[in-house]
Amino acid sequence: MTDEAQQMIEHIVRLIRKPGVTVDENTALVSSGLIDSMSLIDLLVKLEDLTHMRIPAGKVQPKDLDTVAKMFATAQRVGKPRK
Amino acid sequence: MEAAPENRSFVTSWIDEDERESVTFGAFRHRARLQAAMLRDYSVSVGDRVVIIMPQSIAAMATFVGAMIIGGVPTFLAYPNFKIEPSKYRSGLAGVTANLDAKAVVIDEEFPEEMLEYVSLAEGAKLIRAQAGKGEGSNSSVPQIRGESLAFIQHSAGTTGLQKGVALTHAAVLRQLDHLTRALKIDAADKIYSWLPLYHDMGLIACFMLPMVSHIPVIMQSPLDWVMHPETMLQIISEYKCTLAWLPNFAFQFVSRRTPQDRRTQYDLSSVRALINCSEPVRASSMLEFQKAFAAAGFKGSALQSCYAMAENVFAVAQSDIERTDGCPTIWVDGQEFRGAHHIVPVEAGTPRAVAFTSSGRLLLKHEVRIVSENGELLGGHSVGEILVKSDCLFDGYYNRPDLTAQAIVDGWYHTGDLGFCLNGELFVVGRKKDLLIIGGENIYPQDIEEIVAAHGNIHDGRVIAMGVYNPDLGTEEIVVVAEVESEEALGDAPEIESEIRRMIVAAMGVAVRTIFLKSPKWIVKSTAGKAARSATREKLLQEHPELRLEI
Incomplete structure (x- = not known):
């Protein structure tokens, strides 16, 4: 796992505030109800910071952010390097 | 109607710093x-x-x-x-x-x-x-x-309430645009900035139809891009020297709070002649926060304007006087008279327990407003009641829904569901009829309580919801407040914070709160752009605390 993915996981654990929940790269977040769709803006901004990319929000659907692995794949797919 | 010059700039779609599309x-x-x-x-x-x-x-x-x-x-x-x-x-x-x-x-x-x-x-x-x-x-x-044929249908409520398609005729749309152009004194030098969705009346009418018919440019970005990076609004206004923009009330605070102080002077907002607060009750405090935050960026206080608008009237019913240099009129009224009798008695600014209201503007040409009581009686200028609108640009009806149309338009008057009053030619909107809490005969607006609670140092600003929960033993609603603390540690002091909040509400409004729920950060359900979502939060609270659901 990359450092960035690890940082994202730590961020998500802080965000969901549920003791005892473990999150790894493949934990379903949106479809399992762990994260509500409103928190996804926060995750998307964090993803931009970690990847140094600009992610056009309009090209992202909930399923693209369902796991940490998918988030980074989405950033690769639709992200643009930041100046 | 004269066609716009071929080479005049119309829409610029701002995607990011190095990508935009223009026509x-x-x-x-x-x-x-x-x-x-x-x-x-x-x-x-x-x-x-x-x-x-x-x-x-x-x-x-x-x-x-x-x-x-x-x-x-x-x-x-x-x-x-x-x-x-x-x-x-x-x-x-x-x-x-x-x-x-x-x-x-x-x-x-x-x-x-x-x-x-x-x-x-x-x-x-x-x-x-x-x-x-x-x-x-x-x-x-x-x-x-033909003028009386349908031009388009607006579904203002986004994904909820989609059944209500507001059907508008060409004649109604053009009349509204004519009134609006005059009220705003639009000229060829104007440029509009917008992040507003095109399915919403502010985005569709003010930021698409108005520039199209007035032949002026609009620079727009997507609502999602704005929510993620609210500062881009300042960047775009600075770069294109925009003169006009519409924002819902919460956005005035949202942009101010999301822009770090040390970056504010990088922007130049001196070109803005009207930043129009529209689509929610207008709060002077939100607008002043924006003005204070961006005065150093050249933002002029005289640019703070307000508007009362709804898709059912194509768009605006009232617009503040664009030439006023002292901002939108704010009046202070006696809190007890307001809550107890829905009566407006002006008092000196800052009087204890007084309530402040900011005007949503003056009626556009060919517009009439009536303020009526619960029983439909016509009320005078010093009473609060439901706002009814009659104009030459009212909608044709809800598409394919004669049942809803008949409820909404009675004898040519559109029943807005908003509560307000008219004083000295200014229209003041105080809240939604359905949000009003009636506590022991007192009229309480949840927004007033929320503003008081949010002023407590341990409460996260904007993360408060006040609601009425019916108590069958007392035969009246009681006030329940749910608020997020700034940090988890503050929950250790919950009893002290609760009693301080109770004291603050009683001191300001003279009403007692039944229960205050202090929650961890991020507990409250948020809507677009981080605004607390009233009904979803209410549902969540009632689910977690079934003891509250005595009878709803």
């Missing part, structure tokens, strides 16, 4: 005609509904106007995005497309496949993937369009 009026007309020809190829003709579900873009706007050119009746629906729960979106989409019985549904290349099955297509209707279109377009055989 002149001439190029836009050409693109709209191509879309008109494409729709005609799909047999769309006069009166046919055309549903457009595309990302906020020039392509979506050209499709909309293309449909209008051939006499079709277009409507924008919200595009699916990661913030909208897919199940909610799907049921809304199925309902609205069925109600409209549309001839064509235009989507973009990237529209998610899994949503397609929820688009209900009428017999003979076509699902069209939007294409840029080639060739000359069609200039010939444009049907004669």
